[in-house]
Amino acid sequence: MSHTLAKHILVAEESQTLAIANRAKTMKSQGIDVVSLSTGEPDFPTPDCAKQAANDAIIHNFTHYTDSNGIKELREAVAEKFRNENQILSASADTVLITSGAKQALVNTLTAICNEGDEVIIFAPYWVSYPAMVTMTGAKPIIIQTLPEHQFKPTPDQLRAALTPQTKCVIINSPNNPTGMMLTRDEMANLMAVLENHDCYILSDEIYEKLTLGAIEHCSPGSFPSIASRVCTVNGVSKAFAMTGWRIGFLHAPPEVWKQASKVQGQVTSxxxxxxxxxxxxAMLGAHNDVQIMKQVFCQRKELICRLMSAIPSVSFAEPQGAFYVWADISQLLNTTIPTSAAFCETLLAEYHVALVPGEAFGAPGYIRLSFAASDEVITKAIERLAAMVHNMRT
Ligand SMILES: Cc1ncc(COP(=O)(O)O)c(C=O)c1O
Structure with a gap:
């Protein structure tokens, strides 16, 4: 074949989390009792008020093309949310874009701002899709490793050292997937202070905003007036309202970015x-109680999984502050037979029938990510099996 395929796509990685989830599903369909703590999706049903609104839309034939930026009522509700809950004061229906999931909001933004050769700073451990999303635009992901002694939070010094004249954008994700850590307002302020004198965009992925599990309050970079005009904020209904399959995300962006992101969407998906x-x-108008109930359940599950995990020797982790993940260090267990976290997860799935995602997927080998978006029964079974594998590796 004389043709070559698109180089930016060829070098982008496939989603490893989806690959593992698919493998677990295949094993299940073969009758194997697989338990999975691999997926990042709440296991609750869609709130009734959202189902009702969808039913009404169908009954009333609201089934044609809409404004390509999203329906005005939803853009207004999202803008109000951004202003009131996130102190993003410039948010209006004209700076909000409704997208097909948070993923598309991220891709629309990166496509709108990145040129070939631009650098985009990503802190590792990172959410699996960021590097591929950047690579697909022709820009270069610059991966900065955060450290366990800093609770995997980026520090101002690390950020300062990573900035170059080519830096087009810095991606911030708090609450964080996979580490479950959250930046406090002071920590965020210190990072944003570094960016005050560096003319780049800040892409803030706040999809886990509603899932805070302790005392730390969510903080939006867009709430800092000194840099607000350069912040693109991404959120959506997937995690907050357990509505992953509906594929609705939100973007608030500075007008010049919004215009281009809107163009991308208009040409690609309408x-x-x-x-x-x-x-x-x-959901935005009526599911506040549902969110509170889900949050309570996630807090109880966090207690359960942390208690069970604490009893496993040679595995260390910090209690998550937000999202629904435990990020655990298994490096002490690795040996010549099972030398990497990827091999660890392979064996765990093949022999103990538990699906977890290895740190390699998040740019941080030596770790595993456990999602507690699962029932108490599934969590308990999975950790029992994990404990059995650890026991066998130690003896
Ligand atoms: C950090 C982060 N951002 C974005 C997304 C994508 O969200 P959505 O399903 O709304 O596209 C996810 C989903 O797992 C995520 O973990």
Whole structure:
């Protein structure tokens, strides 16, 4: 074949979390009793008010093309949320874009701002898709390793050292997937202070905002007036309202970015499903209690998984502050037979029938990520099996 395929796509990686989830599903379909703590999706049903709004949309034939930026009522509700809950004061229906999941909000933004050769700073451990999303635009992901002694939070010194004249954007993700850590307002302020004198964009992925598990309050970079005009904020209904399958995300961006991101969306997907947009609006307006209930359950599950994990020797972790992940260090266990966290997860799935994601997927080998977006029964079973594997490796 004389043709070559697109180089930016060829070098981008496939999603490893989806690959593991798919493998676990295949094993299950073969009758194997697989338990999975691999996926990042709440196991709750869609809130009733969202279902009702979707039903109404169908019954009333709200089933045609909408404004490609998303329906005005939803853009207004999202803008109000950004202003009131996140202190992003410039948010209006004209700076909000409704996208097909937070993923598309991230891709629209990166596509709108990145040129070939630009650098985008990503802190590791990172959410699996960031490097591929950057690579696909032709820009270069600059990976900065955060450290366990800093609770895997980026420090101002690390950020300062990573900035170059080519830096186009810095991605911030708090609460963090996979570490479960959150930046306090002071920590965020210190990072943003570094960016005050560096003319780049800040892309803040706040998809886990509602899932705070302790005393730390969520803080949005867009709430700092000195840099607010350069912050693009991403959120959506997937995690907050357990509505992953509806595929609705939100973007608030500076007007010049918004205009280009809107153009990308208009040419690529037009807009997310009209029915899903109505469902998202229903959730935004009426699902506050559902969110509180889900949050309580996640807090109880965090207690459960942390208690069970604490009893496993040679595995260390910090209690998560947000999202629904435990990020555990298994490096002490690795040996010549099982030399990497990827090999550890392979064996765990093949022999103990537990699906977890290895640190390699997040740019941090030696770790595993356990999602506690699962029932108490599944969590307990998975940790019992993990403990059995650890026991066998130690004896
Ligand atoms: C940090 C982070 N950002 C974005 C997303 C994507 O969200 P959505 O399903 O709304 O596209 C995820 C999903 O796992 C995530 O963990």
């Amino acid at each position: 807009h997310p499903s009209s029915i899903a947009q109505k469902a998202a609006l229903g």
